[in-house]
Amino acid sequence: MKKTYITLSFALAGLTLSAQNKNTQAADKLYNRYEYIDAAEEYLKLVSANKADNYVYRQLAESYYNVFNTAEAAKWYAKATEEKQDAEVYYRYAQMLKAGGKYAEANQQMEKFSAMVPNDQRAIAFKKEPNYIPRLTAQNKMFDTKNIDINSDKSDFGAVLSSDNTLYFASARNTARKSYGWNDEPFLDLYKATRNDDGTYSKPTEVEGVNTKFHDGPASISADGNTMYFTSESFKSGEFEKDKSKKLKFGKVGIFKATRVDGKWGNIQALPFNSKEYNVGNPSLSKDGKTLYFSSDMPGTVGGSDIWKVAVNESNTYGTPENLGTTINTEGRENFPFITDDNKLFFSSEGRQGFGGLDVFVVDLNKGTEVKNVGKPINSEKDDFAFSFNTDKKIGYYTSNRSGQDDIYVANPICGVQLNTTTKNAKTGELLAGASVAILDDKNNVIETRATEANGMVTYGVECEKAYTLQVSKDGFVSKTVPVAKSQGGEFPMEIALDPIDVIVTETEVILNDIFFEYNKSNITKQGAFELDKLVQVMKNSPAMVIMVKSHTDSRGTDKFNMNLSDRRAKSTVQYVISKGIAKDRISGQGYGESQLKEQCDPCSEEQHAKNRRSEFMIVKK
Structure with a gap:
């Protein structure tokens, strides 16, 4: 690079x-x-x-x-x-x-x-x-990306789009300038190009009034387009150190402010916290103009460089720089902050889990969410950095050296939802590893099935404004089907609590909670399915077990009608268990009508009738 x-x-x-x-x-x-x-x-x-x-x-x-x-x-x-x-x-x-x-x-x-x-x-x-690489690779794609035709054969980076459709960026394309020993390229200058309505760009030109014979750029532009904060070397303000033994001058990087009057940039001022002792650079101004984010290795830095912020006061003064802390910064390098209009902070880091080199990360400062790797295709195995995003125009820019040199790329947002599911034990709250989580589309077609990680999580990338269903199961727990509501994008957390199978198995019977049927019906209810799933799990855990289902009715209706109804209920119970993967020769059923009432009553209350409409599960063979 x-x-x-x-x-x-x-x-x-x-x-x-x-x-x-x-x-x-x-x-x-x-x-x-x-x-x-x-x-x-x-x-x-x-x-x-x-x-x-x-x-x-x-x-x-x-x-x-x-x-x-x-x-x-x-x-x-x-x-x-x-x-x-x-x-x-x-x-x-x-x-x-x-x-x-x-x-x-x-x-x-x-x-x-x-x-x-x-x-x-x-x-x-x-x-x-x-x-962690499979997790990053599988996460929802946030952007489409493509190269941009303003790039040169030298380093181009740090593009930001202002409110008037001017794209500002730093470039080493001025071959008339002295080459810099770091990379044998000319010193950097600030350039600009106009973004046209059709997505094309005008030919880049130098930004007048700010470039010097030293490095200049990248920049941040205020919402009204009249204030620029940009990075330059401290030689500009005479801040440097001399090393007589090496006959060298050592400068540091600082932030400078310029204002635009009558279309021209001027009145350049060094910010008061610049220093010849440390670097301050890569500024990004909040939409309201009251907070300036930047990177620095000033005292108080956690790693090689950190993300900082400082208050911008109305009187053209500044507060005390504040480190964003270890929620953002690591012992590695964090750099190139960019704050969006809706207070999302993008930055690059080599200290967090990424694909290699610098990766772009994002955190929502309003919601206090965890820092997230933005994933591919923005990030690659190379250096990816200097991400910016124009919220009004819904377009982003970032820099990568994936082609062998620093080039600017366009990032177009994709409306997608990252569905983060966490599976727990409903009774203990324990995170369940190895649970099966299948995601189905709105036509109940299974899209994919994954097993939860040690933290109980599975992440799916799904489309915006589409409904989905999750089917979650684990041995020893009752399976659950959960609808996923339509979402307009972003992250969508879901917590799924599975009930552990709570079954009493005696020498003669598997005792479940009562499998109740609706009056005069034989179809399996949702509550009935919940209980029968427990029987299925018991039978899977005991492969030799054979069950006889005894189905009963209440005392309403004729004896013949009740006998036929109970027989249908027994058969529907058997069919449900078989549908869950239990062999046909391991379960059978018979109806007993009202011949074995549990509640002897005349007249009977609705509650007593319901208790009589039940199924029992007798162990024929263990």
């Missing part, structure tokens, strides 16, 4: 380098100047000359990691980890393996990482669910 400059200084935290020597001086100097491609070439010369040691292998791995050359990074991490390394090295090695689709090997490195730092949030998540 031709890594975007905003992440460059965030990528280096967490490792203490040692074992530098005179052989590595030239390569180390390039590495310290963030010129990773040239640095790698110098380290490779040491390998060819048989002058490489473990330090060189690690530096090679880190150089390729920082430009997201996953294959080369993994190759040299493998060499470096022949000796014991810091925990972060194993984590980065795992990230590079995941980016190459080598999930089993990545898990091996995550095991080592987790053993070294068991309290790390990333280690805890891995231990809880090491094989």
Whole structure:
């Protein structure tokens, strides 16, 4: 990947380098100047000359990691980890393996990482669910995506669409500019293009009034289109440090504000919390203009970089930056926040469970929901980041290096529902693993059947505004059929409580709650089916058991009528049990009419008549 400059200084935290020597001086100097491609070439010369040691292998791995050359990074991490390394090295090695689709090997490195730092949030998540990829792959597709024709042969990223249909983005396409040693591309500038009604875009042009000879971009535009917050290097405001021994100037990334007057951007001001001690970048302004979200490695950061926010006051002053905490941030890198008009926060992270590299995540700040990986096709095994979404126009943009360089992609939302079902024991509340959850369409066709995970969950992606049905079953529990209401999209949680089979089995009889029938009818009622499912489970658990069903009526009607009615009830009971998979030779039935009344009464109340309309289950063979 031709890594975007905003992440460059965030990528280096967490490792203490040692074992530098005179052989590595030239390569180390390039590495310290963030010129990773040239640095790698110098380290490779040491390998060819048989002058490489473990330090060189690690530096090679880190150089390729920082430009997201996953294959080369993994190759040299493998060499470096022949000796014991810091925990972060194993984590980065795992990230590079995941980016190459080598999930089993990545898990091996995550095991080592987790053993070294068991309290790390990333280690805890891995231990809880090491094989999470099938779950991410199966989740409901949230967006369709396609490449956009404004991309160049250089890095293009961080696109946001303003209210006036202007698309702002950062690009390294200006070849007249000096090349940057990080990725051998020109320095970044802010560009803009107009999005036309037919979905095409005008030819991109530079944004006048904000670009300098340093890196500039990406940007965030206010709702009225007249205020811009954008990222630039601190050289712009004279904030940098000098390293006389290396003859270098070290700048940091900061956020700057520009205002538009008469169609021109100007009046550029540095935000007061910029610093030469840390990075502040990738701003995103809320719809009301009162909160600015950004990424930073300032003091108080949990990992390499975190998502922060700050209040924007009416008097053109700012509050104290506030870290969004461990609900959002991890010990890894979180970057590129974007806040939508309806207060959904999109951001990228390498510290959460993803497909590899940076993945895009979302959290609804209004509802306080859990952070969610947005899944494929937005996320891939490569770096995916800088997601933005225009709520009014219902169109999103994001950046990915899946093609080999940073390109901008369009994200079109799909109306879908993520159905999250949790199956529990109705009596104890215990989560039930291994329960069968079948989903049926509105014509009762089975679409798919899955087993619940250890957390009792099964997730299905379904269409908006369509009704579905779930059929849930588990050995030892009464099966349940649950309707799923139509939904307009998003996540739809459902909790399904299965009643444990509560049956008394004596030497002579299986005792269920009474199987009541309606007056003068022989069809199985919903309550009757509920009880008969318990008998089915008992018979499945005792394969040799043979049952004789005795069916009875109340005392109303003639003897002949009642005998025929009870016989029909016995047969319908037998047929129901057979329909559930019990062999025909294991169950039979007979009607006894009113010859064996349970309640001797004259006259009888409705309750007494109901008790007489019953079935009994006699054990013929155990």
